Amino acid sequence: MALTKVTGSGADGLTLSSTDVTVASGDLLFGTADKGVVLGVTSNTAANTLDDYEQGLFTPTLTAGTSGSFTLESGSANGVYTKIGNLVTVQVNLFTSAISSPVGNLNVGGFPFTSAQNNVDGGSSNYNGRTAGSLYIDLQASGESGNFMALLIANSTYAVIYNGEDTSVTGSANLIDASTYISLGITYRTQ
Numbered sequence: 418m419a420l421t422k423v424t425g426s427g428a429d430g431l432t433l434s435s436t437d438v439t440v441a442s443g444d445l446l447f448g449t450a451d452k453g454v455v456l457g458v459t460s461n462t463a464a465n466t467l468d469d470y471e472q473g474l475f476t477p478t479l480t481a482g483t484s485g486s487f488t489l490e491s492g493s494a495n496g497v498y499t500k501i502g503n504l505v506t507v508q509v510n511l512f513t514s515a516i517s518s519p520v521g522n523l524n525v526g527g528f529p530f531t532s533a534q535n536n537v538d539g540g541s542s543n544y545n546g547r548t549a550g551s552l553y554i555d556l557q558a559s560g561e562s563g564n565f566m567a568l569l570i571a572n573s574t575y576a577v578i579y580n581g582e583d584t585s586v587t588g589s590a591n592l593i594d595a596s597t598y599i600s601l602g603i604t605y606r607t608q
Contacts, residue, residue: 453467455467467501467502471498471499471500472498474496474497475529476494476495476527477511478527479525480524481522481524481590482521482577482590483520483522484521486516487517487519488516494510495510495511496508496510498529500529500607503533504604504607505530506602506603506604509525509600509601510598511525512598513593513596514596515595522579522590523592524578525575525576525601526574526575527574528569529574530574532548532570532571532607533572533606534571534572548603548604549566549603550569550576550604551567551602552565552566552578552599552601552602553599554578554600555598556593556597566579567601
């Protein structure tokens, strides 16, 4: 069986055999948009085409739902994301340096992609489209960490932080002090 080599600039770049394609160096690029790698099938089906991958940084925000505000320590608002197809994973770290009478829900936002409305819960109007995330909050001034949870709201770019100790599970902004560390990780579907 003969091998075919594609040579550019004096070096072998691509080798074709009867079973494999080998890229010796460089990247595999498509000449037109909306193309991708088809996985697991023998014909081009959209559901099996990996055609979107992105990773990067973003600057997350911390806001109070009703009034008041937070000041974040300089350089402490860091977010990273990876997007594969319609699935986005974000990781956020924030550290407050001052507060100004925050009231209402605590919102961590600025996510790079809008979340999708999902129906995995059977269409319940109360929870449809919310996605839970992993969350750690260290209230350093009091030396405590609360029982908090994060829910990404459907069709939005933010998660609401709920206080699990409170029977109303809302209004957690007033629990944050001027020296609070927040670490949030969440994976969600985008539109």
